[in-house]
Amino acid sequence: MISNTSKYAIRALIYLELYSSPEKKEGIKKIAGELDISSPFLGKILQVLVKHQLLCSTKGPHGGFCMKKPAIDITIMEVIDMMDGKGSFDSCVIRTTPCDNSRPCSLHHKLAPLRKKIKSLFSTETIADLVSEFREGKERIRI
Secondary structure, X not given: OOOHHHXXXXXXXXHHHHHOXXXXXXXXXXXXXXXXXXXXXXXXXXXXXXXXXXXXXEOOXXXXXXXOOOHHHOEHHHHHHHHHOOOOOOOOOOOOOOOOOOOOOOOHHHHHHHHHHHHHHHHHOEHHHHHHHHHOOOOOOOO
């Protein structure tokens, strides 16, 4: 449904909201190990999140990453748009070219209402909403 890049970005944001602070930044190796993501790939993801002002990054022996933007202000859709580009939910599942209401593929009209619901959910659900599930013990971030 969403790319691994977006999934890893969401997981990293949840992890950093749970375990980091401006006084206690988390290093990339620790985050990658805890989330079972390759360090180089995670590094690229985290740099995108830093570039978009979601994370703070500090270099050096006590460096690492922490949240910059409040988790309550980061929607799942915002992260997906950053990682996969805007319109990632609008691509046709059959054709290599886009389809729309005027030139629909055979699944277009069946998928349109589902896409609308998913986009609505991802546009209202925040990282803070997801973090609350972890804090209540309903979900686990570590493998």
